[in-house]
Amino acid sequence: MNYDTLTITEATKIQNQLREEIRIRERNFPIDIIAGADISFNKFSTTVYAGIVLLRFPSLLPVAYSLVKKEVLFPYVPGYLAFREVPALLGAWEQLAVKPDLLVVDGHGIAHPRRMGIAAHFGVLAQVPAIGCAKKVLCGGYEEPGLQQGSESPLIYKDEVVGVALRTKNAVKPVYVSPGHKMDVPGAVEVMKQCLGRYRIPEPTRLAHNTVNLFRTGELSEGYHEVG
């Protein structure tokens, strides 16, 4: 798959088309393996380092990870992040010997102007339940959640609850959680609350971020690796 030559107009059409495939509904499956996905790159470089980390649930202990390096020309444009990151992530996905029951992607799910954030986009293409966990808001508004860890406040866009601002640690900036595919807002939040550890960023995405950075700096190699 290659999105590099798309214009924004064409990318928008793809989003509007893929949106028909999104299924926002109550979770109806158990979670034994959860995963985190992220990419890393050097500023001004077209090389991206993508990775997916598998962790046992609910222990959150890492069990394996898949790393892929790829050239990407599509630029970062707010609202079109998926066109830049999804192709590389799909490469990492195909390399997995075991697929997770659920994937957490660094970015938004349906908390997106066209309800097609990267988590929704990837979830539909890979046909996997997905949740978006972003560090910043793309669209919508919310009231500041309580300062206590676990406090949440609905993220609203055009009168619709598209996600929540979730306080992952006491008195620390919240993260923004939204379902991507085969999940709903309450379900996505419920799962993410079970992914909280010692840091602001929930474990799946935090481990994925650390892993792709080690990959980019040459401390880990491309491929599928089991941990331990």
Place this chain on the structure above:
DNA sequence: GCGACAG
């Protein structure tokens, strides 16, 4: 027209 704007 103006401001906002995932990674």
Place this chain on the structure above:
DNA sequence: ATCTTGTCGC
């Protein structure tokens, strides 16, 4: 996103 030193607070 990445780079990067110091500073504030639990």
